[in-house]
Amino acid sequence: MTRTPAWDVAATVPDPELPVVTIADLGILRDVTEDDRGRVHVQITPTYSGCPAMETIRDDLVDALTLAGYSQVDVELVLSPAWTTDWLTDDARTKLEAYGVAPPAARVAGAGDGPVPLSLSVRCPQCGSPDTRESSRFGSTACKSLWVCRSCREPFDHFKPL
Amino acid sequence: MSLKAHVDYVLGLADDALVSAQRLGWWISRAPQLEEDVALANIGLDQLGQARALLAHAGRLEGEGRGEDDLAHLRDDREFRNVKLVERPQEDFGVAMARMLLFSAWQTELYAALRSSADETLAAVAAKAVKEVTYHADHAVHWVVRLGDGTEESHARMQAALDAEWPWLAELFEPADAGLVAAGVAVDPPALRDAVLARVEAVVGEATLQVPQVDDAVGGGRRGLHTEALGHLLADMQHLHRSHPGASW
Structure with missing residues (x-):
């Protein structure tokens, strides 16, 4: 992953359901690429397959990047590799607890591999x-x-x- | 390996999840406690998310311009490829939990195996879904054990529910298209049987219930042969989309 200026903008988008953390904190933001003509391609991954927040996150990314001056923003939903809570940053854990x-x-x-979960x-x-x-x-x-x-x-x- | 077999295979798994989601949605506001409303809605939402990803994939494979909504709302019952286990009404909580026990055990083994499918999209959906269905399986296990190993009344009703769902288990293990299996796209359902039964039977024992000795029901869901119940479910699920084509909000 490259920390481009577009990444820094995308990384400020808060999670709509947990606004205390950003989508970068949660590991939902996977990749941001930009070309010299101001076009940005963003990859995000859902926490759960049916997460209804993805539509809002997509809209919020387009808004944030458009406002920052990027002419064309394209948001792609990627499934692989599957999201895991291991991708939460330490900072995200601290913010969530607070x-x-x-x-x-x-x-x-x-x-948790046995028949009766612990x-x-x-x-x-x-x-x-x-x-x-x-x-x-x-x-x-x-x-x-x-x-x-x-x-x-x-x-x-x-x-x-x- | 034919394209039609590939599309049908993905549709089968998509329809299992979609129909299951619709049945789970029935419980919202009807579950025995508020937390259970939330739980069944969450599990239904996971199933719906899996269904959407799989339907979209089936539409792209098919290449005829049908998207997830077209496939969900504009096919009739004979075009659905789900197993009959998921389509019948489940208006008894014990039945809902018995079905979730069987279906989640099967989905867990299926998705675990599909993670190495030669179809990369299927493998990606499976890698995500397997973690979700682990929670569904946990939920079913807790209830089946609590009700089975509970009072005389709950024990009898949980056993009756398990007896009612068990005949529909066999259809899950009907062989898939041999070409798809050979190509590493599909998981061969008969190969999942022992692992699924081992999961389920361990829980049945823990719950002090008996493994039902019942005859298998007639399958055919993967070929579009369904019970009357699916038509009623689809009428409910599809009527808004069909009454207002292209509507969005």
Whole structure:
């Protein structure tokens, strides 16, 4: 990936569902190429196949790059390689936690291969307690699950590992 | 390897996901708890996303200018290539979970194998989808174990649901086009059987349920032979698009 001026503009586009992080922080922004005539080609990858935010992200990229003076912006959705939460930057994890969303732990190879799944404890982003429980594996968006903290009693979202 | 066989194979997988998404959508506002509404909607959304990518791919392969919406909304039931497992109504929660258990076990093995397909788009969709269906399988496992190993009532109803869905499992393992398999594009469905059954039977045991001893239902979904239920589902799913051609919002 090349950090061109167009990349720097594209990288400022926030995620529409988690505006505290950008699409670059999340690893959704895969590549940006520009030619000497001001044409930009952007590649983005969805977090989940059905992520409804992709349409908005596409529009936001076109708006941001057009505003920055690029004459023609073309956004391509690429599926391979498949997005993983391992692509979240450390900065993204810090910002998510400050925002009240527990960031994903790094995935453990081989975990979850048995018939009955196991899950590791998630730390409450409000009070920091590890004494939490999952109330639903599926939350307000495809990429999050719902948790409750047993210490401070607050519910919170967890960015689930993928 | 014929182009028609290739298009039909991709359409089959696309239609499985699309019809499954539509059935899951029925549960929104009807699930036993709010979290379950959200869960089934999320799982349906994953299926819809997989269906969209696969339909778009089938349309490009076919080369006749049909896009994902044309394929989803402007084909009649005899042109759908999904298995019958996913098309029948599932208005009992136990049935919905039994079906998800079987279907997600199959999709997990299928997509895992398709990651090395010679069709690069299919391989890319599969690499993404396999991670999503792992969550679907987890969800089904939790419920089947909780209900099966629950009260006398929930145990009996979960067993009845499993008995009702089991006959439709066999169709998932009907052989695919031999040319496609030889070319490394398609995964040979019979080759998935042992791994899928091992996944499912481990859960059935954990849930204190019995593996059903029932006859297989008649297949044919991949050839466009469907139950009456698919026509009703498509009428519901397609009527808006057909009533207002080209509408968008």
